[in-house]
Every structure is written in C-alpha cells, then in structure tokens.
Amino acid sequence: MNAISGALDWLTTDSNWQGESGVYHRLGEHLYFVGVTLVVACLLALPLALWLGHLGKGGALAVNLSNVGRAVPTLAVLVLLTLTPLGEHGDLPTLIALVLFAVPPLLTNAYIGMREVDRSVVEAARGMGMSGGQVFLRVELPLAYPLVMTGLRSAAVQVVATATLAAMAGEGGLGRIITAGFNLQNTPQVVAGAFLVALLALLVEGVLVLAGRVCDPSPVTRVKVGRIRTGRPGRAASGATK
Numbered sequence: 001m002n003a004i005s006g007a008l009d010w011l012t013t014d015s016n017w018q019g020e021s022g023v024y025h026r027l028g029e030h031l032y033f034v035g036v037t038l039v040v041a042c043l044l045a046l047p048l049a050l051w052l053g054h055l056g057k058g059g060a061l062a063v064n065l066s067n068v069g070r071a072v073p074t075l076a077v078l079v080l081l082t083l084t085p086l087g088e089h090g091d092l093p094t095l096i097a098l099v100l101f102a103v104p105p106l107l108t109n110a111y112i113g114m115r116e117v118d119r120s121v122v123e124a125a126r127g128m129g130m131s132g133g134q135v136f137l138r139v140e141l142p143l144a145y146p147l148v149m150t151g152l153r154s155a156a157v158q159v160v161a162t163a164t165l166a167a168m169a170g171e172g173g174l175g176r177i178i179t180a181g182f183n184l185q186n187t188p189q190v191v192a193g194a195f196l197v198a199l200l201a202l203l204v205e206g207v208l209v210l211a212g213r214v215c216d217p218s219p220v221t222r223v224k225v226g227r228i229r230t231g232r233p234g235r236a237a238s239g240a241t242k
Helices: 002-011 022-057 059-073 074-083 094-117 119-127 132-169 175-183 187-215 218-230 234-239
Strands: none
Touching: 002 074, 002 187, 022 132, 022 175, 022 187, 059 094, 074 094, 074 132, 094 132, 119 132, 132 175, 132 187, 132 234, 175 187
8 A cells, every 4th residue: 555655646746747757758758669669560460461361361371470479578579689780779679579569469350350251241242243452442341340450459558568668678668667666666656657557558448449439330331231242232332333
C-alpha cells in the first residue's frame, strides 16, 4: 500500500510531468516508437498476408517464419542490434526490434482472416463476373476485416508494453521513468511508470476498438454477400458483368 500511495503522490506532483525527464516528454517519445513501429509493421505484414490469403498459397510458411520472432526475446534482439553498426544510428535498433515483434500478430491474423472467408461466397462472386481485384476488395477484405483489426489491436498493445525496453538501450519512452526509479531505488516511481504504460496500452486498445467500429464495413458487406449468395449482384456487381 505504501508503494501505491507513493505512486499516486509521484503522479500528482507537477514537477514529475515537466521537463525532458517528465511524463509528457517521455509519453511523446513512447508514442513515437509505437506509431512508427505500427506503420512500418503494417506496411510490411498486411500487404503480404492479404495477398497470400487471397492466393491461398505460401501463407502457412510465411506465418510460421514470422512466428519465429515470437520465440526470440525482443530484449535479446535489441541488445544484438545495438552491438552492431546499427547501434550508431540512434533509435534505429529499437525500431527494428519492435517491428520484428509487431509483424507476427499482424501477419497471422490477416492471413487467417482471408482464408476463413467462405469459399462458396468467393466462387459465387467470381461466377457473377467479378475480377480477382473486385473479389478481393468487395468480398474478401471486408469479411477478413474483424480479424485484421484484432491483429492490429494485439500488435499495438504488445508494442506499447515492449517499447519500455527502449530505455535499456538508452533511448526514451516511459521505460525511462521505470529504469530511473530502479536506479534511484524509488519503488513508487517504478509503480507509477508501470501504471502509465498499462494505462497507455488500455487507451490505445480503446481507440482502436472505437476506430474499428466506426470503419467496420460489416453491415454493407452482409448485404453484398446476401446478394451474391442469391445471385442478385446489385448495382456494383452488375456493372462488373457488363
């Protein structure tokens, strides 16, 4: 209880939020790591996973290879990269380690989402004259959307938590608050830093859940799938058959 009350005191002290070592500055650094990591990981993983899922070939191999990253501790990768010439390029080793950690859930969920699309719906769409690109954009991708977003949320939460390891390489982020607390033997500061990381992870997941619901194409997709199953293409598909 003393650590918890001490952490509350630490969090409510204005001086701990200001300056280069303050919470605001460390939070900005942490969000930078998370944002860059997710953008790069999505650009690497999603196109490959969606393409392989659409083709139905090579996906198992890609997923198994990406899962190797889960078996290797991120801290070990970070330390090894820091010892290479890449360590001379600032936060590049940290970003590479985080991207390698974020790729597996994105790749796995996106591929599985594409492969779990009802094949009878896909074949019916093709039978109605839709091209491969139209089937991908109008049928497969919307139906795979829930699992794609699940992978994105999982990757985001994991990266928020793992980005604290940047402090081990001398970089910024909320992890610096935790490591500084350890160095000072200040348990309340360690608890406060851990609380901030957990709170940020929950906030990021909440934002992605809300964004996922706002962008969810499911209602429109269900109508399109119903038309495809009954052989009534509607305006968009009718145009594709002309």
